[in-house]
Amino acid sequence: MNDSVDTILEQWHSERPDLEASPIGITGRISKLEQHFGQAMQLVFLPFALQRGDFDVLATLRRNGAPYQLTPTMLYQSMMLSSGAMTNRLDRLEHLGLIRRLANPDDRRGLLIALTNQGKTLIDQVMTAHASNVQRMVAVLSSKEQQQLSGLLRKLLLGFEQTNEAE
Numbered sequence: 001m002n003d004s005v006d007t008i009l010e011q012w013h014s015e016r017p018d019l020e021a022s023p024i025g026i027t028g029r030i031s032k033l034e035q036h037f038g039q040a041m042q043l044v045f046l047p048f049a050l051q052r053g054d055f056d057v058l059a060t061l062r063r064n065g066a067p068y069q070l071t072p073t074m075l076y077q078s079m080m081l082s083s084g085a086m087t088n089r090l091d092r093l094e095h096l097g098l099i100r101r102l103a104n105p106d107d108r109r110g111l112l113i114a115l116t117n118q119g120k121t122l123i124d125q126v127m128t129a130h131a132s133n134v135q136r137m138v139a140v141l142s143s144k145e146q147q148q149l150s151g152l153l154r155k156l157l158l159g160f161e162q163t164n165e166a167e
Contacts, residue, residue, distance in 0.1 A: 009021055041130065055123075061115045075113055
């Protein structure tokens with residue numbers, strides 16, 4: 001059975017048989033899956049009045065453990081965002097009462113971003129729904145196939161991360 005990326009590869013093979021386009025199958029499928037995954041995840045976040053970026057901030061704070069707080073720099077670096085994009089998200093989440101900005105006792109000029117009780121309760125609810133949704137999205141693969149795919153994607157990602165660290 002062919003997917004939409006197979007059609008693209010067949011078109012390139014027809015037009016440019018001299019071109020080794022098969023790796024486009026990998027990147028094209030990852031890109032298309034990101035679109036599908038993003039849409040499916042947004043459907044889970046919507047009933048909680050969250051955007052994907054809001055979820056990312058709350059989930060990052062929550063998964064770092066008690067006391068569920070990070071400096072803005074640690075937060076945006078762990079999420080690979082610009083500080084400007086992070087500031088907008090933090091303003092929104094603070095306005096919703098899901099996070100608060102605290103003085104950093106280790107740096108008089110610095111701040112800590114902390115989950116509020118409301119934020120922790122919400123992210124725990126959303127995370128339960130998100131985990132079920134992700135399980136549903138990958139259910140077409142057996143457990144063994146999921147592990148294999150995860151391992152291969154890890155290898156690809158490490159290749160990029162190690163290259164970026166070296167630069």
